[in-house]
Amino acid sequence: MNVLVCGGAGYIGSHMARWLAAHDIGVTVLDNLSTGHREAVKWGELVEADLLDQASLERAFSGRRFDAVMHFCARSLVGESVAQPYDYYANNVTGTLNLLEAMRRHGVDRLVFSSTAAVFGNPVSALIDEAHPKAPINPYGASKLMVERILADAAGAYGLRSVALRYFNAAGASHAAGIGESHEPETHLIPNVLRAALGTGPGLKVFGDDYPTPDGTCVRDYVHVEDLAQAHHRALDHMEAHAGAHVFNLGNGTGFSVREVIAAASEVTGREIPFEIAPRRAGDPAVLVASSDKARRELGWTPVHTSLAPILDSAWRWHQQQPY
Ligand code: UDP
Numbered sequence: 001m002n003v004l005v006c007g008g009a010g011y012i013g014s015h016m017a018r019w020l021a022a023h024d025i026g027v028t029v030l031d032n033l034s035t036g037h038r039e040a041v042k043w044g045e046l047v048e049a050d051l052l053d054q055a056s057l058e059r060a061f062s063g064r065r066f067d068a069v070m071h072f073c074a075r076s077l078v079g080e081s082v083a084q085p086y087d088y089y090a091n092n093v094t095g096t097l098n099l100l101e102a103m104r105r106h107g108v109d110r111l112v113f114s115s116t117a118a119v120f121g122n123p124v125s126a127l128i129d130e131a132h133p134k135a136p137i138n139p140y141g142a143s144k145l146m147v148e149r150i151l152a153d154a155a156g157a158y159g160l161r162s163v164a165l166r167y168f169n170a171a172g173a174s175h176a177a178g179i180g181e182s183h184e185p186e187t188h189l190i191p192n193v194l195r196a197a198l199g200t201g202p203g204l205k206v207f208g209d210d211y212p213t214p215d216g217t218c219v220r221d222y223v224h225v226e227d228l229a230q231a232h233h234r235a236l237d238h239m240e241a242h243a244g245a246h247v248f249n250l251g252n253g254t255g256f257s258v259r260e261v262i263a264a265a266s267e268v269t270g271r272e273i274p275f276e277i278a279p280r281r282a283g284d285p286a287v288l289v290a291s292s293d294k295a296r297r298e299l300g301w302t303p304v305h306t307s308l309a310p311i312l313d314s315a316w317r318w319h320q321q322q323p324y
Helices: 011-022 054-061 078-083 085-105 139-158 189-198 225-241 258-269 293-299 308-321
Strands: 002-006 026-031 045-048 068-071 110-116 161-167 169-171 204-207 222-224 245-250 275-278
Touching: 002 011, 011 026, 011 225, 045 054, 054 085, 068 085, 068 225, 078 085, 078 139, 085 110, 085 139, 110 139, 110 225, 139 161, 139 245, 161 225, 169 225, 169 308, 189 204, 189 258, 189 308, 204 258, 222 225, 222 308, 225 245, 225 293, 245 293, 258 308
Parallel strands: 002 026, 002 068, 026 045, 068 110, 110 161, 161 245, 169 222, 204 275
Antiparallel strands: none
C-alpha cells in the first residue's frame, strides 16, 4: 500500500509518515515547505509541490501510484485566519479542491482529511460529539467545515471515500525520532510554555483570563500527535469497509485551562514558568473538549497518552534537544 502524505514535512504529517513507515506502508511526502521542515522528512520521498499550483500537483501524481491520500496541508492558526481570511479560504478550500481534482484524474478514491474542533464554534454542551452544531467563529474553522461539506458531496457524485478527523489540540512529540512541534513564530500554547521554561522565546503571554471558565483562561483538550497518527491508520482500514464520507472527533475528553497547562508543565520540567496576562486572542472559543466515543467505537481508536503529564513530558524532551 502507498499513501501520499500531503503536508508530511509539518508537525502532524511528519509523525504520520513515521507511523506509516513503521507499519510497512509506503510513504510519499508532498509539501511546499512553507511551514514544514525539510529535515522532518525522514520517511519516504519528498515531492515539493504546492496545492495552489496545479501543474506541480499534476507532476506529483504522474508516474506514481497512491492507494490513499492523507491531507495535512493547511493554514491552521485561528488568530491569523481572522486577520487574513482570503489566505485561509484559498489554501484550505481551493488548495483542497485542486488536490481532490488531481486525485480524481489519477483514480485515487480514498482521503483522510485533517479537520478541526474549530468547526464547532462555541460549544453548547460540555462534551462535543460529532452531532454538535457546527457554527465556526473564525475563518480557519469555516474553511475546514467547507471541505467537510465538499467531501460529503464528492462521496455522492464521484464515490470518493473519506474520513475527516476533527483534532482537538494536537500536542506532544517523538523525541527519539527527532520530530516535534516547531513553528516560526511559534503561536501554540505548549511549545510557548516549554520555551518559557527553557528561558528562550519572547516571553509567555496568557491570552485572556476573563473567559467564563473556572479560572478565567481557555480550556482545551490535548491529544498526543502519535495518537492522532494511530487514528489515521484506523481511518484507512475504515475506508476499506465503508463507502461514503465519515467524520470523527479526536480528543481525550478532558479539558485543561491555560493556567493548568502552565502548572502541569512546571511540574514536568521542575522549572518556574513566568507568564503575563494579555488580552484575548481573536477567534478563540472559551472551551473545547471532545467526546471521542464514536472514534473509539467505530474506528477502534485507543489513544495511549490520555493524561496531560506524559504529553507534556514527550514535548519537553524534544524541546530540550532544540537549538533555541
Ligand atoms: N494561548 C495562550 N498563549 C500562547 C498560545 C496560546 O494563552 O502563547 C492560548 C490560546 O488563546 C488558546 C489556548 O492557549 O486558548 C490554545 O491555543 P493554541 O494556539 O495552542 O491552539 P488552538 O486552540 O488555537 O488550536
